[in-house]
Amino acid sequence: MVIPKKVKENFDFIDHFIPTNNLCVEAGGKKSILLVEDDAVVRDMIKFILERKYKVLEASGYSEAINLLKNPVDLAIIDYLLPDKDGFGVLKAVREARPSIPVIMITAYSSESLAIKAVKAGATDYIKKPLSLKYLMKRLSEILEGEDSNGYSEEMIRRDEFIMDGITSYIENNYNEDLTLDKLARMACMDKYKFCRVFKEKFGQGFRSYLNRIRIRNAAELLKNLDLSITEIAFFVGYGNVEHFERVFKKSYRVSPREYRRKLEQKD
Numbered sequence: 001m002v003i004p005k006k007v008k009e010n011f012d013f014i015d016h017f018i019p020t021n022n023l024c025v026e027a028g029g030k031k032s033i034l035l036v037e038d039d040a041v042v043r044d045m046i047k048f049i050l051e052r053k054y055k056v057l058e059a060s061g062y063s064e065a066i067n068l069l070k071n072p073v074d075l076a077i078i079d080y081l082l083p084d085k086d087g088f089g090v091l092k093a094v095r096e097a098r099p100s101i102p103v104i105m106i107t108a109y110s111s112e113s114l115a116i117k118a119v120k121a122g123a124t125d126y127i128k129k130p131l132s133l134k135y136l137m138k139r140l141s142e143i144l145e146g147e148d149s150n151g152y153s154e155e156m157i158r159r160d161e162f163i164m165d166g167i168t169s170y171i172e173n174n175y176n177e178d179l180t181l182d183k184l185a186r187m188a189c190m191d192k193y194k195f196c197r198v199f200k201e202k203f204g205q206g207f208r209s210y211l212n213r214i215r216i217r218n219a220a221e222l223l224k225n226l227d228l229s230i231t232e233i234a235f236f237v238g239y240g241n242v243e244h245f246e247r248v249f250k251k252s253y254r255v256s257p258r259e260y261r262r263k264l265e266q267k268d
Contacts (some may be wrong), residue, residue: 030055031074031144035089036065036080037106047075054140063088069097075144077136080107080114089123095122101144106131116166117186137156156183160198163188168203175214181207187192200219215239216252223261230257 032055037043037150047056057073059065062085065078076094081085087105099171103126110231115170118126125139150187167188171179185195186206199207217239234245234257249257 002046004096010092012077032057032072033140034059034065034068034073034076034094036061036076036082036087037079039079042079046131046133046136049137050140053137061085062090065205066093066097069094073098073101075101075105075140078103078105080105080109080118083227088117091118091121091123104143111257114165114166116170119189121167124189126163163190164198164202167199171211171214175211175218176236177237179211180242182257211238212248213252216249219245219249219257220260222262223257226261230261233257 018046030053034057035046035050036059037044037046038060039261043058043060050056057071059068060092062080065076076090078087078090078094081230082090087107088136088208094101094259104125104127105118105123106129108129115126124143127136127139136249167184170184170187179190181195185192188195188198190198196206199210202212205213219233219237222228222236228236229248231242239245239248246256247262253260255263
């Protein structure tokens, strides 16, 4: 079988063989999936695999997808890059029409910020291309039938790591806001216990320690500006309590913020 170049670019054919046992379901009992993908070759390949187990409603863009939402839909698979609107436009419309249905976003872009945007917009999952059809089928089974994910931990780990990269990028850009464990866990679509475990496995420290390190690093830079008071700096980097800020700073630099600033002045 000669696999077209376009198909190779969009799918991971390491796992191209998907066993057909237990996949066929009587037509009347099939759940419906809305597939929104503008590339006909890619759409046909995904549809070919999905139709072994699900009823597929296919759309090439935003307008077609909106019309198909008039039909019963159990889950939506949406490509990020579409001709009339991007995938987030479709995701928003799906959320307005059917708030409870799960949505999987797929994209060729490897952007952490895009992953976070998808999660914040209400996507149930975010999968990068080249797409593993085996992993996609397993995720559909997990979401729609609640089946166990044993044997697919490597794909799940790769997704978790990608989401964690997006979370840390978000922390770097918003470290001075009220960042809580519950808030970031929701952004990552994880419960807080899994979030803590995955975060520590990837970065070797807990979320709170990581956040404090970012805040204190930025505070040390701000201490070079003599026009800013210690209190102003504490609040700017995200601490609502000056005493707490001073304790954390001293733990990191072995001196208080005032002593740190004094040493900077002496060097000048």
